[in-house]
Amino acid sequence: MSSRLKRILVGISTANTVTVTVLAFVIAVVIGGILMILSDQKLLHEWGYVFQVPGDAFKDSWHKVSGGYTAMFKGAIYDPDNPQAFRPIENTIVNATPLAFAGLAVAVPFRSGLFNIGGQSQIIIGAVCATWVGFTISAPMPLHILLVIIAGIIGGAAVGGLIGLLKARFGAHEVISSIMLNNIALGVLAWLISTKTFHDPNRHDAISKPVKDSALLPHIHGSSPEMNLSTVLAILAVAAVWWLLSRSSLGFRLRALGSNPEAANTAGISVSRNQVYAMLIAGGLMGLVAVTQISGTLSASHAMTNTLDNGIGFTGITVALLGRAKPVGVALAALLFGALNAGGRVMEATTQPTVPHDVVTVLQAIIVVFVAAPMLVQEIFRLRDVRRDGSAAVTSVAPATVVDSATEAL
Amino acid sequence: MRLELRGITKTFGSVAANSAIDLTVEPGEIHCLLGENGAGKSTLMNILYGLLTPDSGQIVVDGEAREFKSPRDAIAAGIGMVHQHFMLVPVFTVTENLVLGNEEARGGLAGWLDRRKARQDVVDVSERYGLPVDPDALVEDLPVGVQQRVEIVKALMRDAEVLILDEPTAVLTPQETEELFTVMRGLKAAGKSVVFITHKLNEVRAVADRITVIRRGKVVGSAEPTATARELASLMVGRDVRLVVEKGPARPGEVALRVRGLSVVDDRGQVAVDDVSFDLYAGEVLGIAGVQGNGQTELVEAITGLRPATGTAELFGRPLVGTSPRKVLRQGVGHVPEDRQHDGLVPDFSIAENLALDLHDEPPFGGLWKLDLDAIAQNGAERLAEFDIRAESALTPAGALSGGNQQKVVVARALQRDPNLLIAAQPTRGVDVGAMEFIHKRIIEQRDAGKPVLIVSTELDEITALADRIAVMYRGKIVGIVPADTSNEELGLLMAGGGVEDEQAPVEATDAVQAAEESSETTDE
Numbered sequence: 001m002s003s004r005l006k007r008i009l010v011g012i013s014t015a016n017t018v019t020v021t022v023l024a025f026v027i028a029v030v031i032g033g034i035l036m037i038l039s040d041q042k043l044l045h046e047w048g049y050v051f052q053v054p055g056d057a058f059k060d061s062w063h064k065v066s067g068g069y070t071a072m073f074k075g076a077i078y079d080p081d082n083p084q085a086f087r088p089i090e091n092t093i094v095n096a097t098p099l100a101f102a103g104l105a106v107a108v109p110f111r112s113g114l115f116n117i118g119g120q121s122q123i124i125i126g127a128v129c130a131t132w133v134g135f136t137i138s139a140p141m142p143l144h145i146l147l148v149i150i151a152g153i154i155g156g157a158a159v160g161g162l163i164g165l166l167k168a169r170f171g172a173h174e175v176i177s178s179i180m181l182n183n184i185a186l187g188v189l190a191w192l193i194s195t196k197t198f199h200d201p202n203r204h205d206a207i208s209k210p211v212k213d214s215a216l217l218p219h220i221h222g223s224s225p226e227m228n229l230s231t232v233l234a235i236l237a238v239a240a241v242w243w244l245l246s247r248s249s250l251g252f253r254l255r256a257l258g259s260n261p262e263a264a265n266t267a268g269i270s271v272s273r274n275q276v277y278a279m280l281i282a283g284g285l286m287g288l289v290a291v292t293q294i295s296g297t298l299s300a301s302h303a304m305t306n307t308l309d310n311g312i313g314f315t316g317i318t319v320a321l322l323g324r325a326k327p328v329g330v331a332l333a334a335l336l337f338g339a340l341n342a343g344g345r346v347m348e349a350t351t352q353p354t355v356p357h358d359v360v361t362v363l364q365a366i367i368v369v370f371v372a373a374p375m376l377v378q379e380i381f382r383l384r385d386v387r388r389d390g391s392a393a394v395t396s397v398a399p400a401t402v403v404d405s406a407t408e409a410l
Numbered sequence: 411m412r413l414e415l416r417g418i419t420k421t422f423g424s425v426a427a428n429s430a431i432d433l434t435v436e437p438g439e440i441h442c443l444l445g446e447n448g449a450g451k452s453t454l455m456n457i458l459y460g461l462l463t464p465d466s467g468q469i470v471v472d473g474e475a476r477e478f479k480s481p482r483d484a485i486a487a488g489i490g491m492v493h494q495h496f497m498l499v500p501v502f503t504v505t506e507n508l509v510l511g512n513e514e515a516r517g518g519l520a521g522w523l524d525r526r527k528a529r530q531d532v533v534d535v536s537e538r539y540g541l542p543v544d545p546d547a548l549v550e551d552l553p554v555g556v557q558q559r560v561e562i563v564k565a566l567m568r569d570a571e572v573l574i575l576d577e578p579t580a581v582l583t584p585q586e587t588e589e590l591f592t593v594m595r596g597l598k599a600a601g602k603s604v605v606f607i608t609h610k611l612n613e614v615r616a617v618a619d620r621i622t623v624i625r626r627g628k629v630v631g632s633a634e635p636t637a638t639a640r641e642l643a644s645l646m647v648g649r650d651v652r653l654v655v656e657k658g659p660a661r662p663g664e665v666a667l668r669v670r671g672l673s674v675v676d677d678r679g680q681v682a683v684d685d686v687s688f689d690l691y692a693g694e695v696l697g698i699a700g701v702q703g704n705g706q707t708e709l710v711e712a713i714t715g716l717r718p719a720t721g722t723a724e725l726f727g728r729p730l731v732g733t734s735p736r737k738v739l740r741q742g743v744g745h746v747p748e749d750r751q752h753d754g755l756v757p758d759f760s761i762a763e764n765l766a767l768d769l770h771d772e773p774p775f776g777g778l779w780k781l782d783l784d785a786i787a788q789n790g791a792e793r794l795a796e797f798d799i800r801a802e803s804a805l806t807p808a809g810a811l812s813g814g815n816q817q818k819v820v821v822a823r824a825l826q827r828d829p830n831l832l833i834a835a836q837p838t839r840g841v842d843v844g845a846m847e848f849i850h851k852r853i854i855e856q857r858d859a860g861k862p863v864l865i866v867s868t869e870l871d872e873i874t875a876l877a878d879r880i881a882v883m884y885r886g887k888i889v890g891i892v893p894a895d896t897s898n899e900e901l902g903l904l905m906a907g908g909g910v911e912d913e914q915a916p917v918e919a920t921d922a923v924q925a926a927e928e929s930s931e932t933t934d935e
Contacts, residue, residue, distance in 0.1 A: 249771040249781050256767060259758040266716060266745065266753040267768035268736035 017324060020377045024370030025336075027380070032363045033065040036355050040064055068347055068355040075346020076339035088342065090224035093231055096338025098292045100234040102316025103323055103330035104241050105160075105285035109174075110325045111245060112278035113258040118163050118178030119286050119313020121185035122156040126287030128192060129155030130294050131304050134211025144214040145229070145295065152291040153284040159185070160283020161276060168272030174279070182313075190306055200303060208304035216302065217295045230292045234331075237285060242327040244281075254278050286313060318368045340364055411437055411472055411488050411571035411603065413458075418467035420453055426627045427453040428464070433622055433629070435572060440594055440604045442618035444611075444646055446842035447814035448800065450627040451607045455574050458605075459491045460484040490565025491574040496557050500550035504543050505529045508564050535567050540596045555586030562593065566602075573597065574605045579613055580840060583701045583868065584902075591617045609646070609842045611639040612871070647844040657854045660878040662691035666862035667713075667831060672721035672731065674708040682708035683719070684886035690831075695853065695863040697877025697894075699870060701905055705886035706866045707748060710835050713864075714738050714745050725831055739768050744829030746820055748836040748866065750813075754820040757809025761801060762790025764808045765823050789826070797822040798848065813840040821849050825856070832856050835866040850876060870898060870905075 037043050043064060046057040076092050079085055102119055109116040130152035137147060159181060166172040190206070192198045198208040217228040245251040253274045256264040261271050293308050319337055323329030344360030370377050377383070415433040419426070427450045435441045445451045456462045458469060460478030468475050471487050478484045481491075498507050509528045532545040541559050549557060558578060565573055575594075579587045594604050594617055608614060614621055614635070621633040623645045631645050644650050667690035674683035683705040690696045700706055712719035713730055715738040723730045730738050739745070747753035755764050766775040766786045774785040790804030797818045801811055808819055821837060837853065838846040853876060857863050867873050873880055874894060881891045882904040890904050 247781055247783070248779055249776045250779075252763070252770050252776070252781055256756045256759065259756045260752075262753045263747075263756050263767070265735060266714075266747050268734070268739040269767075270734065270736065 019383065021322070021367075021371055023377050023381055024367050027370055027377070028363045028366035029069070031366055032359050033069070035359055035362055036065050036068045037061050039356065039359070040353060042353075064355075068351055068359070071347040071350045071355070072340075072343030072360075074343075075350075076343030084224075087224055088346070090227055091342040092335065092339040094224065094226045094228075094338070095341045096334040097231045097234045098289045098296075098312050099315060099319050099337050100331055100334035101237060101285050101288045101292070102312045103319030103334050104237055104327065105156075105282040105289070105313075106316045106320035107323065107325040107327065107330050108241060108244070108254070108285070109278045109282045110320055111258045112254040112275060113261060114164075114167070114174050114275060114278055116160070116163075116178065116279070116282045117175055117314075117317065118159065118181050119289070119316050120309045120311075121178070121181040121313075122159045122283045122286035123290045123293070123309040123313050124185040124189050125159045126152040126154075126156035126283075126290030127294050127304055127308050128189065130287070130291050131198070131208055131211055134215035134294060134302075135209045138212070139214065141214045141218070144212065145217060148211065148215045148295055149233075149288070149291050152287040152294075154287065156285070156287025156290060157280045157283040160279040160281075160286065163283075164276035164279030167279075168276050186306075189304065189308075193304060193306065198304065206306055207301060210301060210303040211295060215295055217291070226296075228296060230288070230296055233288060234334075237288065238327045238331045241285075241330075245327065250274070250277060286316075289313070289316075318364065322368055322371050336367075337364060413489075413572050413603065414468075414470040415454070415458065416468040416470060418454060418457055418464045418469075420457060420462060420464050428457070429627045430467070431624070431627075431629055435603045435605055436620075437571070437603055438598055438601045439619040440598055440606055440617055442614045442621040443605060443607045443624060444609065444614055444621055444642065445624035446609060446646055446844065447840065448812040449624045449646075451624055452576060453627075454624070455491065455576060455605070455607060458484065459489060459574065485568050485570070488569060488571035489574065490562075490568060490570025490572070492558065492561040492565060492576065492578060494577045494580060496561055498549045498557060498560060501548065503546055503548055504552075504560050504563075505532050505545040507549055507560060508532050508545075508567055531567060532563065536563055539563075539566060539593070539600060541566075541593055553586075555582050555589065558582070558586075558590070559593070562597075566597075570602070572603045572605065574607070576607045577609075577840075578606070579608060579610060584870065585701070587613065611642050611646075611843065614642065615639065643843045647842070649844075655850045655854060655875045658858075660694040660857060661860075662694040662878070663860060664692055665689045666692040667723065667725050667730075667864065669713070669723045670721055672709070672712060672719055672723060674705070674712045674717055674719040676708050682886050683712065685721070686883075686886070686888050687721075688881055688888060688891060690862045690864055692862050693857060693860045694878045695857050695865055695876050697873035697880045698864065698866045698883055699873045699880050699901060699905060700868070700883035702868045704883045704905075706835070706868075706883055708886075709883070710745075710748070710833055710864075710866055714743065714833060742827065742830040744824035744827055744832045744834075746824045746832075746834035746837050748839070750816050750820045750839075755808045755816055757807065759808055760790065760805045761794065761799060761808055761811070761819055762786050762804040764819055765790055765793050765804075765826065768823065769827060793819075793822045793826060798845070814842050814845050817841045818845060818849070821852070825852055829856070830861060832861060832863045833866075834863070836868065837865065838867075838869075838872060870901060874898070874901075 043057065043061055046060055050057040074081070075088055077089050079088050082088070105119060105122070106116050130148045133151040134148050137144065139147060163174050163177050163181065166177045167174045193206050193208050200207050200209045217230050219225060220227050220229060220232060245255060253264065253269045254277070256267070256269055257271050257274055265271050289312050293310065294302060294304065315337065319333045320330055322336070323331070323333035340360045340363055344357045347355050348357040413435040415431060418428050418431045420428045431454055433454070443451050443454070453462065457464050458478070460481045460483050463479070469478060470476070476483070476487055478487070499510065502510065505525070505528050529545045532543070536543050541563050543556065543560055543563055549560065552560070562573065578590060582590060594606065597604055606618065615637070618635045621635065621637070621642070622629060623631050623633065623642070625646060625648055630648070633642060633645065669689070670687045672683055672686045673681060676682035686709065688696070698706055698709070708717060711717035713723045715730060715733050715735040719731050721731065725741055725743065728741060730741070756767065759767070763786060766789065770776050770781060771778065774782060775789070776782055787804060793799070794801065794804045799811070799815050799818045799822070801815060808816060811819070817838070817840060821834070824832060824834065832853070834853065838849050841849065853863060853865070865873065865876050877894050879891055880894060880896060880901065881888050882901060883889070884905060884907050889907070892901070892904070
């Protein structure tokens with residue numbers, strides 16, 4: 001075996017981030033398969049007499065699970081039977097776009113030592129601003145959507161900044177104030193939709209006026225009519241956050257106070273001011289989620305409803321966790337979740353008997369649990385410890401005492 | 411109990427932390443393990459305590475080879491360890507801490523805890539070995555020295571015959587250190603053996619029966635306690651070391667730092683610094699001596715803008731108090747904080763990034779928006795070489811360095827900016843002799859370049875070696891500013907309050923200012 005190949009094999013069999021994430025995915029797929037079998041009455045019956053006629057249970061279970069995952073693959077990545085064979089992957093990207101914004105909006109504060117659980121309120125207020133600009137202002141097409149985007153960013157950033165300010169000025173813990181603001185925003189939204197300014201007079205249900213056509217995100221190239229400008233914005237946002245965290249002086253300050261706020265303070269970095277900046281950026285990114293929800297093509301009504309946030313603010317937390325709070329990681333995690341969502345919908349629609357979309361939710365949860373517990377994955381697959389010598393990726397898997405003595409030895 | 415380590419070898423990756431180490435601890439002796447930071451002392455003791463498994467080698471207890479898979483095995487074999495960072499539950503009482511992990515032995519059938527018996531056991535052990543502890547006190551309320559005593563009692567309650575003390579004096583005041591030595595001698599008299607890990611030469615000579623010196627994972631020799639500090643230092647570092655700081659007389663210039671009527675309140679709302687006034691001249695080292703916790707920390711925090719204060723501190727006429735840490739640093743103050751882990755370093759950042767921490771938005775490291783990663787990396791590599799920071803490269807995370815190397819990073823950061831005021835609190839805490847010599851030399855270079863230097867240290871030796879004048883702090887006041895050649899006895903008396911009553915303190919403070927002016931006059935001549 002060549003030394004290079006050996007090195008690659010050692011690299012794979014070490015508990016590094018990529019290996020752990022991939023294996024977490026494998027475990028999730030296996031457990032998801034078991035769930036598919038358990039959700040099918042006929043299969044359960046067959047497993048009841050598995051010792052008499054083992055063939056039935058194994059064969060049908062295999063068909064069930066492979067059929068389910070094939071449908072998911074066809075819905076998320078590539079469908080040879082579809083004349084537009086790449087349409088599914090475009091669906092995946094469309095689904096991934098708001099998740100990427102939300103994931104970044106959690107990752108930036110996370111790297112700064114803050115936990116942004118207030119995505120819901122940031123999205124809602126961002127949406128209120130974006131919608132208002134969308135149906136009141138009349139402007140030519142490129143200008144109008146630009147104003148909508150800016151309004152969404154400002155709305156989200158205002159809430160994010162408020163959370164940061166409450167922490168910086170009054171020491172209010174951001175998790176508590178975020179949860180409270182989520183509830184306040186929900187109440188404000190319900191009330192606003194009922195007011196004359198916002199409510200759509202042509203409708204009897206709780207929905208706002210739709211935004212004008214000039215306030216919709218323009219379609220970009222691709223076979224899917226749902227691909228729009230927001231995907232380009234998401235790619236730009238990933239690049240911008242990457243630059244912010246690794247190249248900018250603000251990002252340097254944010255990372256410093258995320259790792260040791262006391263040392264940052266001693267070195268003249270204002271903790272409170274930079275925490276506000278982190279939350280402003282986070283809120284702005286959540287505001288972009290709001291724009292995709294109102295002016296995006298996935299939204300049927302282009303208007304505000306009581307459930308406009310769709311839980312994306314919270315999904316952003318899992319996306320950021322899965323992406324290890326790194327911009328490129330967040331983008332990949334958003335794509336994975338987008339694929340699972342897109343595939344799950346197709347799986348639910350095309351399998352017979354139906355495999356419920358809930359399997360997808362369980363898959364997502366299992367992946368995150370295993371990524372959050374690298375020790376468990378390491379134990380299951382008997383991976384080696386990562387050597388702590390600065391060149392290898394440092395994970396927290398090694399027991400502290402071993403790390404300490406290794407450090408002492410160096 | 412006779413304990414032998416035979417040919418212990420342990421490698422981490424390509425680094426041999428221990429290679430073929432032999433060590434024998436006789437019953438009833440205080441055996442000193444002396445070595446620099448990162449020499450492999452802690453690795454060896456972690457192997458002995460069952461926290462690490464050696465790659466090869468044997469642990470022999472009373473002639474019988476033993477294998478320790480976990481601390482449980484080591485404890486069963488009669489080995490006790492007191493870690494540098496205590497393993498106590500702060501909100502538990504002393505008794506509760508001492509029965510923790512051992513409670514099943516005391517419980518009834520239903521796991522009922524016999525508190526009265528547990529308490530009695532604690533009292534018995536502490537009396538038998540002369541280790542006074544209050545069994546009902548909450549651990550968090552106890553001073554560090556007493557917490558350490560609780561750790562020792564814990565080991566003794568588990569019938570330890572060999573007690574490992576890992577750098578026990580690092581957290582102690584001089585008085586507490588003396589008390590610890592008394593305890594160690596008492597244990598020895600009771601037939602127990604003590605393995606005492608340290609890099610402080612004077613302590614070794616004061617208390618050891620035998621000394622084993624470890625350098626770079628190998629036993630490089632043994633010595634008698636009668637050996638001179640210089641001999642021990644040379645053995646430990648592997649070259650000749652000068653323990654005395656070589657410096658000429660100070661040539662003080664104008665007043666650089668003028669502190670007047672400075673008062674500071676600590677986190678608990680107590681007055682920590684009480685109406686302190688002093689002058690620091692350009693081109694001199696002013697040492698602030700005092701037992702830990704007499705307001706030195708808060709004084710430095712006030713001057714560096716980290717803590718609000720009343721009164722004034724002016725650097726060349728420009729105010730420092732009441733600004734922000736950033737503004738203080740922008741005036742060219744170099745600050746070595748006393749706790750490098752807590753206030754000095756960002757552990758996830760590389761050495762290079764840590765070196766740029768306080769200057770990251772100024773040329774050449776960066777600007778308002780952008781960092782210059784090349785400049786940061788280049789500066790990191792240069793400082794790595796200049797300050798002999800032992801790391802693979804400047805990209806190594808600071809959290810992965812040994813304590814002494816971390817301290818070098820913090821000191822390098824303060825010095826690289828060519829500060830017009832250097833404030834160094836505990837500049838050589840946890841640093842070995844070789845690095846200490848280097849850091850002291852650099853501090854004196856600053857002084858000789860005409861810069862004002864303020865040193866805060868609880869190590870009297872360090873203060874007397876570096877300072878041109880010594881200000882002694884006691885209960886938040888400066889009780890005297892004395893010349894550097896004041897005897898240790900006299901300084902010790904001042905540090906202990908020196909019979910100063912609180913009512914007299916204002917008078918003392920004015921005396922201190924006068925003394926400062928007088929002594930500056932004398933040094934002028």
